[in-house]
Amino acid sequence: MNTHTNTPAVEIENLSFAYRNQNVLEDISLKVPHGSFLGLVGPNGSGKSTLIKCILGLLTPDKGAVKLNGVPVKKFDKWSEIGFVSQKANSFNSGFPATVFEVVSMGLYGKVGLFRFLRKKHKEKVREAIAQVGMEDYTQANIGQLSGGQQQRVFIARALVSDPAILILDEPTVGVDAKSVSNFYTMLRELNNEKGMTLILVTHDIGAMSEYVTDVACLNKCLHFHGDKHVFEDNKEEMMTAMYGHEVNLLEHNHDHGHHHHHHDHDDAGRGQE
Amino acid sequence: MIDVFFQYDFLRYSLFTGLMIGFLAPFLGVFLVVRRLSLMADALSHITLTGIAFSMLLGRHVTFFSALNPVYMGMIFSVGGSLLIERLRFVYRFYKELAIPIILSAGIGLGVVFISLADGFNNDLFNYLFGSVVAINQTDFYVVVSLTAVVTGLIILFYKELFFLSFDEEQAVIAGIPKMPLHFLFMVMVALVIGISMQIVGILLVSALMTLPVACAMRLARGFKQLFFYAVLFGEISVVAGLVSAFHLDLAPGGTIVMANVLLLIGTIILTKKQSM
Ligand SMILES: Nc1ncnc2c1ncn2[C@@H]1O[C@H](COP(=O)(O)OP(=O)(O)OP(=O)(O)O)[C@@H](O)[C@H]1O
Ligand SMILES: [Mg+2]
Numbered sequence: 001m002n003t004h005t006n007t008p009a010v011e012i013e014n015l016s017f018a019y020r021n022q023n024v025l026e027d028i029s030l031k032v033p034h035g036s037f038l039g040l041v042g043p044n045g046s047g048k049s050t051l052i053k054c055i056l057g058l059l060t061p062d063k064g065a066v067k068l069n070g071v072p073v074k075k076f077d078k079w080s081e082i083g084f085v086s087q088k089a090n091s092f093n094s095g096f097p098a099t100v101f102e103v104v105s106m107g108l109y110g111k112v113g114l115f116r117f118l119r120k121k122h123k124e125k126v127r128e129a130i131a132q133v134g135m136e137d138y139t140q141a142n143i144g145q146l147s148g149g150q151q152q153r154v155f156i157a158r159a160l161v162s163d164p165a166i167l168i169l170d171e172p173t174v175g176v177d178a179k180s181v182s183n184f185y186t187m188l189r190e191l192n193n194e195k196g197m198t199l200i201l202v203t204h205d206i207g208a209m210s211e212y213v214t215d216v217a218c219l220n221k222c223l224h225f226h227g228d229k230h231v232f233e234d235n236k237e238e239m240m241t242a243m244y245g246h247e248v249n250l251l252e253h254n255h256d257h258g259h260h261h262h263h264h265d266h267d268d269a270g271r272g273q274e
Numbered sequence: 275m276i277d278v279f280f281q282y283d284f285l286r287y288s289l290f291t292g293l294m295i296g297f298l299a300p301f302l303g304v305f306l307v308v309r310r311l312s313l314m315a316d317a318l319s320h321i322t323l324t325g326i327a328f329s330m331l332l333g334r335h336v337t338f339f340s341a342l343n344p345v346y347m348g349m350i351f352s353v354g355g356s357l358l359i360e361r362l363r364f365v366y367r368f369y370k371e372l373a374i375p376i377i378l379s380a381g382i383g384l385g386v387v388f389i390s391l392a393d394g395f396n397n398d399l400f401n402y403l404f405g406s407v408v409a410i411n412q413t414d415f416y417v418v419v420s421l422t423a424v425v426t427g428l429i430i431l432f433y434k435e436l437f438f439l440s441f442d443e444e445q446a447v448i449a450g451i452p453k454m455p456l457h458f459l460f461m462v463m464v465a466l467v468i469g470i471s472m473q474i475v476g477i478l479l480v481s482a483l484m485t486l487p488v489a490c491a492m493r494l495a496r497g498f499k500q501l502f503f504y505a506v507l508f509g510e511i512s513v514v515a516g517l518v519s520a521f522h523l524d525l526a527p528g529g530t531i532v533m534a535n536v537l538l539l540i541g542t543i544i545l546t547k548k549q550s551m
Contacts, residue, residue, distance in 0.1 A: 056448050079450035092442045096308055099497035106441065109434045110449030118434070142496050158445075 007070035009034045009166050009198040010055055015064035017050055024050050028064070028223050032215075034165075037192045037199040039213035039229070041206055043244055046220040048202045049087055052170050055200075056084060068166070080111035083164035085155050085172045087202070094144040100154050101139050104129055107161035129161035130154075132187065134180070148175040156184070160191075167191070170202045181205075185212045218243050276518055287410040288474060289517060292527075294422045295471040295483065296513030300491075300505035301429065302464050303484035307492070308440045308501075314461075315481035317359060317374045318352045318468050321381035323477045325351025326402055327388035334392055343414060344402075349469030355381060356461035405476030405528030407521050418470050425463050432456060437498060474517075476528035483509065486535040493546040508538050 010032040017025040024047045032038050042048050053059040055066055057073040066073045068082070104126045105118060112118060118126075130136055133153040143151060152175055159167060169188075173181045189212045191197040203209050210216065216232040218225040220243050225232060232239060279289040306312055322345075329347030333340035339347075355377055362373035389399070401409060410418070429436070435456055438446040447453055464484075472480045491504030516531030523530070 058444065058448070077450065079448060082448070084445070084448055086444065093308070093310070095492075096441055097492065097495045097498060097501050098437075098441060102437070102498050103441070106434075106438045106445070106449075109438050109446075110451065112434070114435065114452075115431060140496065 007034075008032055008067075009036075009069060010200070011067040011070070012051075012055070013065050013067075015051075015054060015061045015066065017047075017054060017059065017061045019050075024221065025054070025061075026222050028219075030217060030223060030226055032198060032200060034198050035192070035196045037188070037212065037214045038201065039206075039209045039216045040200060040202045040219060041204070041209070041216065041243075042219035046243075048219055049170055051219065052084075052168060052200070052202065055168065056082070080108075080162050081165045083107070083159035083162065083167040085152075085159045085169045087170040087174070092143075096144060098143050099140050100130060100135060100143060100146070101126060103143050103154055104157045104161055107158035111162045125161055129157040132160060133157045134183075149177060149180065152176055153180070163195075164197070166198045166200070168200045171204070172201070173203070173205070181208065185209075188212060276514070278521065279518070283412075284408050284410065285521070287412065287415045288407050289514075291410045291415060291418050291470070292474055292513045292517045293510060294418055295467070295474060296510040297506050298422055298425055298467045299471050299480070299483040300487035300509035301502060302425070302460075302467055303488045304491075304498075304501055304505050305436055305440055305460065306464065307485055307488040312481070312485045313371070313374045314356075314359065315464065315468060315484040317378040317381070318355055318465050319472060319477045319480045320378050320385070321355035322348035322352040322465075322469055322472055322480075323402065324381045324385035324388065325349070326477075327385045327392070327399075330398070331388045331392045345414075345469055345473055348472070349466055351381075352465035352468055353462050356465045357458070360458065360461065400526075401476075402472065403476050403478050403528075404526035405472070405474050405479065405531075407474075407517060407527050409473040414470075414473065421466055421470055425467060428459065428463065432459070436460060474513075474527055475531055476526065479528040479532045482532045482535060483513075486532070486539055487512065490535075490539050490542045493542045508535070512538060 008031040010030070012028055012030040015025060015028045016023070028051065040048055040051070050059065054061050055068075055073070057066075057076070068076045069078075105122075107129070108118060108122050108125065112122065127136070127139070130139055133156050135150065135153055135157065138146065138150065138154075143154060146154065152172065156169075156172055159169070167188075173184055176184065185208060188199055188201070192199055192214075199213075201209065201213065210229055210233060213229050215227065216225065216229050217223060218232075218239055224242050225235075225239055276289075279285045303312075303315070306314055325348035326344040328351070329339055329342065329344035332347075333342075333344070359373045359377050362376060363370045366372045435446070435451045438449065438451055439453060439456060443453065468480050468484075471483060475483050487505045487508035488501070490508045491501050494504050495501035512531050512534035515534040517527050519525070519534075520527035520530040
């Protein structure tokens with residue numbers, strides 16, 4: 001983890017990605033140093049989830065490269081050092097008969113490794129993670145019978161249970177109530193400050209987020225801004241209009257199709273949800 | 275009632291084999307059902323029939339095959355079929371379930387061709403379709419024992435990986451779990467278990483033994499481990515009840531085992547009326 005303090009936790013170099021013919025990410029370069037807490041923001045369809053999937057090696061970029069701890073994604077094998085809560089956490093089949101304990105245990109499977117079983121100390125860790133997200137009263141409950149927000153908390157616990165060095169969260173607090181959201185952000189800040197965990201948080205909740213993060217990245221196909229959160233705060237107005245206000249204009253700049261393109265965006269977003 | 279099964283060797287082999295498949299079929303069936311692949315068992319059992327027909331056809335011309343239990347050829351076909359289904363699921367990425375009817379009908383089509391080439395197989399074929407209480411000899415029995423040991427061992431060994439993959443494939447892949455090798459291994463195990471189960475339950479009903487006990491268990495289980503427990507319990511109850519009544523009433527065991535299963539299913543649905551799935 002901290003052995004290579006100079007190597008960034010995540011390094012993205014000139015990355016471009018297209019779904020079939022639609023360019024989604026263009027020439028993104030980004031370094032996330034160890035111990036930083038990055039807030040990644042941008043409008044719907046701006047490519048945030050796509051970028052995360054490239055970081056995790058689920059999608060292969062058309063151009064450029066991603067390195068984790070200095071290792072190219074394709075060769076990276078210490079996946080238990082990386083925790084991930086996906087935007088579509090509820091995509092699992094909700095009739096699946098698994099208890100909260102069983103679901104959170106999955107977070108340790110990669111770390112425990114093939115041909116090995118969970119031991120007592122692992123089970124202890126699972127209980128700790130469940131308590132950390134305040135779900136200890138539901139340890140033996142069926143995951144499908146919890147509310148959406150409760151399920152989300154369980155998935156957060158699953159990402160935390162292996163003590164990852166890097167934690168990536170794609171809109172993790174969707175459906176979580178306001179009080180729990182602020183508790184959750186506080187918890188993230190503690191993980192960042194006390195354990196030195198590197199965090200990447202995708203969110204639309206720009207107001208709340210900027211209280212907790214150290215850095216901000218604004219994405220809309222290209223990377224519009226990346227830097228210290230104070231710089232972001234000082235230029236927030238500008239950033240917002242650049243990203244959200246004149247979105248269509250911006251697209252016109254970067255692309256020939258103009259308004260048509262904007263329409264396509266929405267069509268595809270609907271299909272992409274499947 | 276059941277003591278007659280201990281008086282004769284061939285009945286004892288059938289009973290023990292029945293107990294083992296009453297364990298194995300629902301055990302693997304749990305993964306099939308939660309991954310929404312219940313129909314896979316149907317497709318594979320039909321390909322097993324193709325293999326059996328092929329082996330019987332060869333048996334008419336080659337002495338080696340006339341001595342060999344056709345079920346082994348059936349197993350080879352069904353393993354091949356499971357690999358083909360995987361390929362097809364990849365071809366029709368957005369309509370994955372299409373792979374199943376394609377392979378199922380191709381299998382039956384080919385099977386029917388083999389059967390007509392050999393001018394029909396009469397009585398034997400009836401036993402393969404609907405099962406038999408007396409189909410198991412000593413060699414078959416030892417094959418079943420070893421397969422049971424191997425499959426159970428493999429499932430225990432890879433339990434956590436298979437569980438994770440069934441629950442959330444994307445996350446499992448991110449966690450570094452080798453998806454493709456495990457999936458192939460699992461499909462091969464399903465193909466083999468179908469091969470051994472069909473001697474007693476019959477081809478047309480073998481998939482019922484993989485899915486009905488799991489369907490009962492789904493109504494009762496809260497966690498994944500409980501699901502195995504209930505599924506195997508219901509599987510065993512129906513096999514024993516089905517085999518005993520098949521012998522005493524002189525019926526094909528496939529029918530009685532599945533009917534026992536259906537009764538259990540109706541019972542659990544009534545008992546758990548309040549839940550919906
Ligand atoms: N599987 C897919 N196939 C084709 N196009 C896709 C797919 N997934 C996403 N897209 C397209 O890529 C673009 C970026 O999508 P992405 O999910 O990365 O956006 P996002 O920034 O995460 O949005 P949101 O804030 O809504 O989560 C969208 O225009 C979408 O239409
Ligand atoms: Mg997204």
